[in-house]
Amino acid sequence: MNIPEHAAKALLENAGIRVPAGTVADSPQGTARAAARLGPVMVKAQVPVGGRGKSGGVRLARSPAEAHAVAGDLLGSRIDRHRVTGVLVEERVRVAGELYAAVLNHPAGPARRVVLSERGGVDIEDTARTDPGSIRTLDIDPRTGLRPEAARQLAAQTGLDRAAPAVADVLVRMDRLHRDSDAQLLEVNPLAITDAGDVVALDCKLVIDGAAAVRQPSLAAFAAPEPLTELERAARELGLQFVELDGEVGVLANGAGLTMTTMDVIRHLGGRPANFLEIGGDAYTKARPALEIVLAQRGLRSLVVNFCGAFARTDVMVGGLTVAWAELQPDVPAFFTIDGTGAAAARRMLRERLGLEPYPTMDEAIAAAISAAAQDPG
Amino acid sequence: MIVRSHERVLVQGVTGRQATYWTARMQEYGTRIVAGVSPRKAGINHCDVPVFGSVREAAEHVPLDASVLFVPPLSVKPAALDAVTAGVPKLVILTEHVPVRDTMHVIAAAREAGTEVVGPNTAGLVTPGESSVGFMPAFDPSIFRPGRVGVVSRSGSLGTLACLNIVRAGLGQSAFIGIGGDPVVGTRTRAALEVLERDDRTEAVVLIGEIGGDMEEDAAGYLPEMRKPVVAFVAGRASPPDRRMGHAGAIFQGDRGSYESKRQALERAGAVVLDTPSGIGSALLSMEMSDGTR
Numbered sequence: 195m196n197i198p199e200h201a202a203k204a205l206l207e208n209a210g211i212r213v214p215a216g217t218v219a220d221s222p223q224g225t226a227r228a229a230a231r232l233g234p235v236m237v238k239a240q241v242p243v244g245g246r247g248k249s250g251g252v253r254l255a256r257s258p259a260e261a262h263a264v265a266g267d268l269l270g271s272r273i274d275r276h277r278v279t280g281v282l283v284e285e286r287v288r289v290a291g292e293l294y295a296a297v298l299n300h301p302a303g304p305a306r307r308v309v310l311s312e313r314g315g316v317d318i319e320d321t322a323r324t325d326p327g328s329i330r331t332l333d334i335d336p337r338t339g340l341r342p343e344a345a346r347q348l349a350a351q352t353g354l355d356r357a358a359p360a361v362a363d364v365l366v367r368m369d370r371l372h373r374d375s376d377a378q379l380l381e382v383n384p385l386a387i388t389d390a391g392d393v394v395a396l397d398c399k400l401v402i403d404g405a406a407a408v409r410q411p412s413l414a415a416f417a418a419p420e421p422l423t424e425l426e427r428a429a430r431e432l433g434l435q436f437v438e439l440d441g442e443v444g445v446l447a448n449g450a451g452l453t454m455t456t457m458d459v460i461r462h463l464g465g466r467p468a469n470f471l472e473i474g475g476d477a478y479t480k481a482r483p484a485l486e487i488v489l490a491q492r493g494l495r496s497l498v499v500n501f502c503g504a505f506a507r508t509d510v511m512v513g514g515l516t517v518a519w520a521e522l523q524p525d526v527p528a529f530f531t532i533d534g535t536g537a538a539a540a541r542r543m544l545r546e547r548l549g550l551e552p553y554p555t556m557d558e559a560i561a562a563a564i565s566a567a568a569q570d571p572g
Numbered sequence: 573m574i575v576r577s578h579e580r581v582l583v584q585g586v587t588g589r590q591a592t593y594w595t596a597r598m599q600e601y602g603t604r605i606v607a608g609v610s611p612r613k614a615g616i617n618h619c620d621v622p623v624f625g626s627v628r629e630a631a632e633h634v635p636l637d638a639s640v641l642f643v644p645p646l647s648v649k650p651a652a653l654d655a656v657t658a659g660v661p662k663l664v665i666l667t668e669h670v671p672v673r674d675t676m677h678v679i680a681a682a683r684e685a686g687t688e689v690v691g692p693n694t695a696g697l698v699t700p701g702e703s704s705v706g707f708m709p710a711f712d713p714s715i716f717r718p719g720r721v722g723v724v725s726r727s728g729s730l731g732t733l734a735c736l737n738i739v740r741a742g743l744g745q746s747a748f749i750g751i752g753g754d755p756v757v758g759t760r761t762r763a764a765l766e767v768l769e770r771d772d773r774t775e776a777v778v779l780i781g782e783i784g785g786d787m788e789e790d791a792a793g794y795l796p797e798m799r800k801p802v803v804a805f806v807a808g809r810a811s812p813p814d815r816r817m818g819h820a821g822a823i824f825q826g827d828r829g830s831y832e833s834k835r836q837a838l839e840r841a842g843a844v845v846l847d848t849p850s851g852i853g854s855a856l857l858s859m860e861m862s863d864g865t866r
Contacts, residue, residue, distance in 0.1 A: 451727020
């Protein structure tokens, strides 16, 4: 879950970290009013996209009139797959130096990893290439958290002098916020040192662990909506993992790994997958809505049903699917392979109810589906 | 982690519907299930084993070598810490959607106590002919039979398909290690390879990876030290970046965690990387393995 910048900054402020004075606006008029109050402002499109500045999503406006014009440009425009519906209007901060600071989950530890670099304001990936020596990391025990002495040592390594204690204090607060909000990533870039010597978070990226949404309801309410297609949104509401692609061979499989693999083999054998749709895990009883979703795709020419049951019982999946198939009577040809838990009963059901013979291997079913998709629909 | 037939296994959350079904399957297979835990149903017998209120309490009555967790996501942390504190040496966490913060806490505590963790979000472990811990279809002879191929997989469904292809080729498995589809797991690909490299019954390894994270790249760093040949398949070649593909761990950004990065790392380290899992059987057959039981 991506938390929009303005909401993430409110959390930083609550955690005792300074952020520029600012407000959110959803109209050019509102932006101009904010600029009249704040003086020269930065107008920032609220989209969860890296490199937003490079795509023109962050602009300086020296007057309310300029702010009005800039907001008129940004609002309603698209950056990547995201439509801009709001801008953050912030006072311009006079900056003496820019740092990079982040706290993230480090799977290989596993540990929470604190990252600090004196090269702020640029992508950390670029810094990793151009000046890896400037990136300092500290792995900390997820049970205890960052201790102030350790934070001070880290800050001192970056060659900061007067600002070091304030930066160390920010790191400790960031670590606590990361932990308390079940974050995957809390990145402040740049973390600015102002002419006056204050340490201010100029930008903030906060990504929350989706598995923790249930115990972080207030954060989940802030989460930036994912740019989903209509069908993807419908699938999400049904609790199905579905991603629409642009091919013509539909995919219905159980488990994330097997579903991705079905797409891979379609591509490998010369076809184009129409979608990712898995009904494994807890969703294996949802065969009917899954079938409806996959069949609703425009451009679908054939369908591969690939089940290899472990936890997900193939007899339950095929049972639901054959009932739904008889009701929906789709005119798209389907090509099945069925193995694993419940396979014997599942194959029998397929033969008896739909008169279809499952293919002995996944590759054969996929090859048949690709050649069916290539036929002239007549 | 490999669980042998003599090892005594506890089932946490044993009275749940899925746990009841799969405990019976594990028992039929010969897994030595000795007790269950269910805080609200302590004192009863379920699936022919005594049910205790906590792992600590169970451990006072019966020695435990491993515990398998069938508990809801937000209960995993207290349940796993209960097992760690009680001194259970091996934990298999099947639950999906465990918050990463909880997973990291559990792994840190387990490491300190010397407890091994597999998962979360794994389909479990199978030692063909000996034991099954989790919900893999160990009982299906078209998928599992004793042999000499060790299998490591992030995915349960794709791991099942890999095992099916091994049996179709006339071979069998020494061990299946499902490591789980989450971004943070207790046993990473590399650690699972180390287990199979040390295992006397394993002569070749099938590695099933997927996009996202850096476990395959990390594991590639270990391949040159291995004596046993590795056949690999990485799922997600046709998946677009920045979209989550089912597993929380299966998402990549830019080059990091991409299919190309993983395939290149594994091939450079000497693994045979396949375009489709259907090639697993013939790739293994072309390798030198001593015959015997296969």
